[in-house]
Amino acid sequence: MLKPNKFLIFSALGAFIFAVGMFAYTVHASKALSYLSSDPKACINCHVMNTQYATWQHSAHFGNATCVDCHLPRGDFVDKYIAKAVDGWNHSVAFTLQSFDHSIKISDDGARRVQENCISCHASLTSTLVSNADKYHTFDDSSVDTGRRCWECHKGVPHGKVRGLTTTPNNLGVKEVL
Amino acid sequence: MKKFKLLLVASLLAIVSMAFLTSNINAREAERVALNEVQGIPANASVSSEWAKYYPRQYDSWKRTKEGDEMEDLLKKKPQLPVIWAGYRFSIDYNSPRGHYYAVQDNVNSLRTGAPVDDLTGPFPTACWTCKSPDVVRLMEEDGELEYFTGKWARYGSEAVNSVGCLDCHNPKTAELAMGREYLNRGLEVAGLPRFEDATHQEKRSLVCAQCHSEYYFKKTEYTDKAGKDQTAMVVTLPWHEGLTAEGMERYYDSIDFSDWTHKISKTPMLKAQHPGYEIAKTGIHYQKGVSCADCHMPYTQEGSVKYSDHKIGNPLDNMDRSCMTCHRESEDKLREIVHTKFERKEFLMEISMDNLAKAHLETGRAMELGATDEELKEIRTLLRHGQWRWDYAIASHGSFFHAPEETLRLLADASEKAQQARISLVRLLAKYGDAQYMAPDFDTKEKAQTLAGVNLQKEIEAKMKFKETLEKEWHKQAKAKGLLDEANRKDVDLESSYFKKK
Numbered sequence: 001m002l003k004p005n006k007f008l009i010f011s012a013l014g015a016f017i018f019a020v021g022m023f024a025y026t027v028h029a030s031k032a033l034s035y036l037s038s039d040p041k042a043c044i045n046c047h048v049m050n051t052q053y054a055t056w057q058h059s060a061h062f063g064n065a066t067c068v069d070c071h072l073p074r075g076d077f078v079d080k081y082i083a084k085a086v087d088g089w090n091h092s093v094a095f096t097l098q099s100f101d102h103s104i105k106i107s108d109d110g111a112r113r114v115q116e117n118c119i120s121c122h123a124s125l126t127s128t129l130v131s132n133a134d135k136y137h138t139f140d141d142s143s144v145d146t147g148r149r150c151w152e153c154h155k156g157v158p159h160g161k162v163r164g165l166t167t168t169p170n171n172l173g174v175k176e177v178l
Numbered sequence: 179m180k181k182f183k184l185l186l187v188a189s190l191l192a193i194v195s196m197a198f199l200t201s202n203i204n205a206r207e208a209e210r211v212a213l214n215e216v217q218g219i220p221a222n223a224s225v226s227s228e229w230a231k232y233y234p235r236q237y238d239s240w241k242r243t244k245e246g247d248e249m250e251d252l253l254k255k256k257p258q259l260p261v262i263w264a265g266y267r268f269s270i271d272y273n274s275p276r277g278h279y280y281a282v283q284d285n286v287n288s289l290r291t292g293a294p295v296d297d298l299t300g301p302f303p304t305a306c307w308t309c310k311s312p313d314v315v316r317l318m319e320e321d322g323e324l325e326y327f328t329g330k331w332a333r334y335g336s337e338a339v340n341s342v343g344c345l346d347c348h349n350p351k352t353a354e355l356a357m358g359r360e361y362l363n364r365g366l367e368v369a370g371l372p373r374f375e376d377a378t379h380q381e382k383r384s385l386v387c388a389q390c391h392s393e394y395y396f397k398k399t400e401y402t403d404k405a406g407k408d409q410t411a412m413v414v415t416l417p418w419h420e421g422l423t424a425e426g427m428e429r430y431y432d433s434i435d436f437s438d439w440t441h442k443i444s445k446t447p448m449l450k451a452q453h454p455g456y457e458i459a460k461t462g463i464h465y466q467k468g469v470s471c472a473d474c475h476m477p478y479t480q481e482g483s484v485k486y487s488d489h490k491i492g493n494p495l496d497n498m499d500r501s502c503m504t505c506h507r508e509s510e511d512k513l514r515e516i517v518h519t520k521f522e523r524k525e526f527l528m529e530i531s532m533d534n535l536a537k538a539h540l541e542t543g544r545a546m547e548l549g550a551t552d553e554e555l556k557e558i559r560t561l562l563r564h565g566q567w568r569w570d571y572a573i574a575s576h577g578s579f580f581h582a583p584e585e586t587l588r589l590l591a592d593a594s595e596k597a598q599q600a601r602i603s604l605v606r607l608l609a610k611y612g613d614a615q616y617m618a619p620d621f622d623t624k625e626k627a628q629t630l631a632g633v634n635l636q637k638e639i640e641a642k643m644k645f646k647e648t649l650e651k652e653w654h655k656q657a658k659a660k661g662l663l664d665e666a667n668r669k670d671v672d673l674e675s676s677y678f679k680k681k
Contacts, residue, residue: 016189169478175214
């Protein structure tokens with residue numbers, strides 16, 4: 001018969017090994033590693049983004065820019081992964097608890113990032129605009145609070161004017177998966 | 179030892195939380211796979227719970243129309259109504275509508291449908307079931323449309339027992355949008371519009387609603403039944419021959435000399451607007467921009483991995499996030515305020531037109547007492563008929579103030595104008611017969627108004643209660659024996675009407 005302390009040691013080790021195995025399984029089931037990639041399909045792992053995926057896929061940005069090209073800070077590795085971790089945490093909590101709004105709105109931080117990315121990709125265009133129309137727009141000010149955002153006028157870029165599930169009426173289930 | 183205790187506790191905690199998380203993830207994945215699978219075919223399609231096996235979320239949300247259980251006695255709220263509808267059964271009982279879940283029971287409970295004692299007693303024809311139940315779709319298919327529209331309402335008391343449900347709008351084999359009531363296609367045809375089958379999917383998302391939320395009348399149709407006997411059917415008919423406008427329908431009704439009833443006080447041949455929700459919505463900005471009924475009243479919703487259309491049809495303001503906010507980029511509060519203002523504007527003009535119409539009827543009645551002739555009253559009665567039609571058309575579909583505010587206000591203003599025109603002529607006429615000072619009596623409570631309209635409410639209630647104890651119980655028994663009645667879906671439907679409260 002095992003001594004009580006030996007029993008404790010064995011069960012603690014057993015539980016630990018089981019937890020490690022379980023962790024590996026969780027990583028696998030949640031496709032956690034895919035979030036390290038920049039594949040847009042990773043963004044529809046949780047199904048809520050199907051609409052955004054479908055509208056992007058049929059837009060002019062498809063083939064030129066992926067989700068992360070617009071939505072994450074580019075260039076700075078640390079910034080990018082901080083943003084990814086914060087967004088990822090918020091998204092997974094919202095999806096697991098089903099606590100999100102159905103007409104998903106971008107966060108202020110997210111809007112700032114997208115605005116910066118619009119400008120960085122369309123630099124030559126925006127610089128011409130700035131030189132012509134800096135009385136009306138403040139493109140050089142990346143802070144969203146004071147500057148107007150690109151998509152206030154370019155409403156359909158790239159997700160369409162209608163937001164939420166109505167945008168893609170027939171897109172009932174995910175056909176594309178990682 | 180302490181280290182191992184800590185390790186054990188931490189590991190167990192980690193296992194439990196990861197178990198919850200993985201089961202959640204796997205459940206979502208299973209939903210995703212299931213959603214893309216082919217669904218089955220419900221066996222007994224007029225019973226909505228049969229569909230629940232394949233469309234559980236749609237069914238559950240449909241069932242939640244039960245939550246729309248508020249019923250308001252509108253005759254009490256707007257005591258002009260019994261005077262305006264004097265001589266018509268609407269002056270006896272008229273309530274705000276409850277959710278689809280209650281449609282059958284509210285039809286049975288309404289004092290309007292009277293107290294039949296057998297299959298042959300009135301007052302209404304079978305047509306009064308037409309929009310209440312998916313059993314109607316079944317009956318039209320089994321018996322034929324003309325046979326269905328023959329005889330008295332009570333004839334189908336034991337057949338039309340399931341409330342507005344799946345089969346009303348869906349093909350049971352494919353679950354695609356479908357129209358079970360052929361008169362809609364006939365209406366579309368005379369209006370020069372594409373038939374249901376030729377409409378786009380987005381249009382179908384409104385047309386299935388238009389099967390019922392439209393203006394209609396019962397057209398007398400002679401035919402010979404299967405046994406070779408001559409019969410008369412009262413067929414639900416959409417009066418869209420001259421277009422889908424109030425004026426167009428009025429022209430059509432005038433051209434066939436149609437009237438729903440003759441007003442008890444003013445002896446005017448009247449029209450009763452039913453609920454031209456579809457027609458009015460079509461003139462409004464949302465419809466013109468391509469928004470369908472379902473977009474706002476059945477918004478797409480998401481549960482886990484599954485996206486589906488919410489079948490709890492009701493007020494879109496109850497879930498603005500899924501209805502309004504998918505297109506509008508203002509705040510919810512601001513939009514709500516805009517809608518409220520639209521409603522207030524409608525109430526303002528509605529009250530004025532109702533007061534004028536009710537008084538014009540009473541003044542016409544007085545002129546007749548004093549000896550005014552039909553010839554003298556001819557124009558006045560035409561103004562009353564047309565004015566009241568416009569008022570009724572503008573408000574009978576409830577949401578019109580929102581669906582098409584400009585059209586609604588235009589019609590109410592026109593109704594008021596016509597009633598005022600009638601009243602100016604009436605002053606002249608009353609003066610001619612020596613009572614220029616005549617003031618119409620008060621109708622500021624339901625009781626006063628119903629007395630003026632000659633309604634014996636007590637008698638109606640007593641007869642109805644007796645019917646509920648006898649024939650209605652018999653209907654239930656027969657429906658159960660035939661296997662048509664889904665009792666679970668008749669639960670708590672009979673707790674309230676304008677004349678009883680069992681809650």
